[in-house]
Amino acid sequence: MNSDTNPILSLALTFGVMSLFAVGGANAAIPEMHRVAVDVQHWMSDKQFADVFAISQLSPGPNVLIVTLIGYSVAGVAGALVATLAMCGPTAILAYYVSRLMT
Amino acid sequence: MMPPDSPPVAVPAPDIAGLAPSTPPGLVALFVAFAKMSLAGFGGVLVWARRGIVDQHRWMTADEFNETFALCHFLPGPNVVNLSVVFGSRFRGIPGGLAAFAGLLGPPVVIVTVLAALYARYGEIDALRRILAGVSCAAVGLLISALFRMMMPLIKRRDLIGLVIMAAVFVAIGLLRLPLPAVLLVATPLSIAIAFFIRRRATS
Numbered sequence: 001m002n003s004d005t006n007p008i009l010s011l012a013l014t015f016g017v018m019s020l021f022a023v024g025g026a027n028a029a030i031p032e033m034h035r036v037a038v039d040v041q042h043w044m045s046d047k048q049f050a051d052v053f054a055i056s057q058l059s060p061g062p063n064v065l066i067v068t069l070i071g072y073s074v075a076g077v078a079g080a081l082v083a084t085l086a087m088c089g090p091t092a093i094l095a096y097y098v099s100r101l102m103t
Numbered sequence: 104m105m106p107p108d109s110p111p112v113a114v115p116a117p118d119i120a121g122l123a124p125s126t127p128p129g130l131v132a133l134f135v136a137f138a139k140m141s142l143a144g145f146g147g148v149l150v151w152a153r154r155g156i157v158d159q160h161r162w163m164t165a166d167e168f169n170e171t172f173a174l175c176h177f178l179p180g181p182n183v184v185n186l187s188v189v190f191g192s193r194f195r196g197i198p199g200g201l202a203a204f205a206g207l208l209g210p211p212v213v214i215v216t217v218l219a220a221l222y223a224r225y226g227e228i229d230a231l232r233r234i235l236a237g238v239s240c241a242a243v244g245l246l247i248s249a250l251f252r253m254m255m256p257l258i259k260r261r262d263l264i265g266l267v268i269m270a271a272v273f274v275a276i277g278l279l280r281l282p283l284p285a286v287l288l289v290a291t292p293l294s295i296a297i298a299f300f301i302r303r304r305a306t307s
Contacts, residue, residue, distance in 0.1 A: 091180025
């Protein structure tokens with residue numbers, strides 16, 4: 001993957017895939033986010049990740065918005081939006097279809 | 104800072120059972136209701152979602168809410184986000200799902216983006232550094248306490264196999280730092296297979 005070339009694209013890919021594996025909600029995906037953002041992609045340092053986690057817990061809204069903060073630190077406002085939609089969109093669509101099947 | 108993962112039965116909200124939902128909400132009402140719940144929810148929205156949907160608006164009975172939440176909890180992804188889409192679309196189709204989704208995420212995303220910009224600019228100031236260090240300690244503590252709440256049933260039931268799988272997943276993710284998809288693709292079929300064999304041996 002040429003994820004170095006386009007940060008927006010690699011944000012979309014990273015969180016789009018992660019969203020489908022985030023069983024048990026956003027907090028269960030925190031270790032995976034840390035692994036990807038700090039160890040794999042080198043988007044931020046350990047310390048920055050801890051800060052971002054703290055900010056996401058302090059702010060209103062679903063805890064998943066830690067991805068908004070990660071996205072912002074990678075690629076500004078566009079990164080924040082792309083990361084949020086990538087993390088929430090795919091499973092939202094999945095949830096829509098599954099719930100329609102069940103009713 | 105309730106974790107969004109806690110089962111809805113644990114939420115100490117007064118249940119008004121058996122009440123039929125009032126008039127189905129329109130698109131604007133969906134957006135506003137979810138925006139309110141979301142902005143009220145510091146560190147987790149589920150409690151407020153339940154309060155808003157069941158107690159305040161009476162759009163669903165407690166049982167309906169629990170069923171819907173169970174589905175959204177079982178599916179991957181942020182539970183409350185899934186809930187907003189499933190809930191909104193049940194009343195107003197795809198536009199309803201989008202309205203609830205936008206209400207839940209739009210306003211807090213704006214706030215969080217502003218905070219991110221402030222952090223990018225002032226994050227190195229010493230006082231802020233120390234405040235954030237304190238908050239992240241508290242947040243990690245809350246995460247650990249949520250973890251113990253989820254682990255206690257396994258310990259109380261003396262569910263040895265469950266505990267072994269839990270420990271194995273912890274080693275894989277926490278110590279070996281293996282990718283989550285790989286771990287899930289191995290651990291999930293494995294634990295289903297083990298549960299299947301145990302049940303078959305118990306019945307035969």
